[in-house]
Amino acid sequence: MSRTLLFACDLSAENRAAFARAIRLANETGARLDIVHVLDPYLPRRILHDLEEAVVADIAATLTDIREDYALSEPASLIQTVAGSPYAEIIREAHEREADMIILGAHRKRGQPDLVGGTTLARVLRSAPCPVLSVSHPATQAWQDILVPVDFSLTCRHTLRETLKRFPEGRLTLLHAWNIPGERELGSDSDYARWRDQEVAKLRRHLEQETEQLMSELDDVPELELELEQGDPLEVLMTRLRRQPPDLLALGSRGQLGRQSQITERLLAEPHCDIMLCRAW
Structure with a gap:
């Protein structure tokens, strides 16, 4: 069975290191890289459709930029958006795709342990069916x-x-x-x-x-x-x-x-x- 890495992309600048690490790991392990961005489900349907196209295009452009910056080969990849609660959708996608690993960016509120518990990262860590990588350093x-x-x-x-x-x-x-x-x-x-x-x-x-x-x-x-x-x-x-x-x-x-x-x-x-x-x- 082929391996799948699930990268949860939030489009932030802080997420760039995790994106690069996800690409690098996919190349090193021969796994397919599934890139998922979770959209707000309460947006109007027409706006949601237009936003989905823009998000996919932005992720694809970022993928190319990071590959060029780090001199990385292009892995087999799939870019997709889903609507819902971020941590719940990441967990659901990991189960459905039988992901070998989930990759996320680091918690942004550094130095504040009391604020960690309710973050998407912490919630994913609690319920993930596979190892979770929290990436904060350049790949x-x-x-x-x-x-x-x-x-x-x-x-x-x-x-x-x-x-x-x-x-x-x-x-x-x-x-x-x-x-x-x-x-x-x-x-x-x-x-x-x-x-x-x-x-x-x-x-x-x-x-x-x-x-x-x-x-x-x-x-x-x-x-x-x-x-x-x-x-x-x-x-x-x-x-x-x-x-x-x-x-x-x-x-x-x-x-x-x-x-x-x-x-x-x-x-x-x-x-x-x-x-x-x-x-x-």
Whole structure:
């Protein structure tokens, strides 16, 4: 079955980076690029018809401009408009087209996590049947450095599998945040320090075994590096992104139906890199 990438185009200047990345990914994967723009369903029918023609023409012109700017080949593509609620139509189109991935531009209200929840991007992330890419950086090069926060959850294993499958030539860094009871009270005690170091070593071996088992299921695997950092998972991740932002962050949705997790809201409000959010299973 041929692959389909669904790009939700809103015609804004901020959407241009996502458009370029969508074209690049379609070329690299051999997928068809379906470009969808959602129109206001409450416009008069005659205006809606004229607007539809203008939107399709504008998208086609933008596609040509971006290809020329980035020196990209023309992928197999389909441009279409639909009328309705943006997030609901994007989800519906993804289901009907059996999309392999949804691509959108980044959240525009940067630095305001409390405003993320009601955006089209956040709503799509909650209900998407496939991985969703939030793109905020220019598509000048392929994603090479990919960061994947890891734990022992089903969501994490699924996200890592999706990342390994989609980016076999990338360099993956697996980041795990750990906290061991008693660190604040006993951290200076030598016996406790030895016990703590033993526990961290066991944790590393466990993570390595989990990763090796998953890698054995795949034909091609990229270069991997495992990092263990002490602290709260959200703060460890945000510190890592500020200090050394990757090209792409691959994150699991944790299956939190109906609401965005705190970590996702922070990441969408502070996009240090492009983000791929995967469903929980």
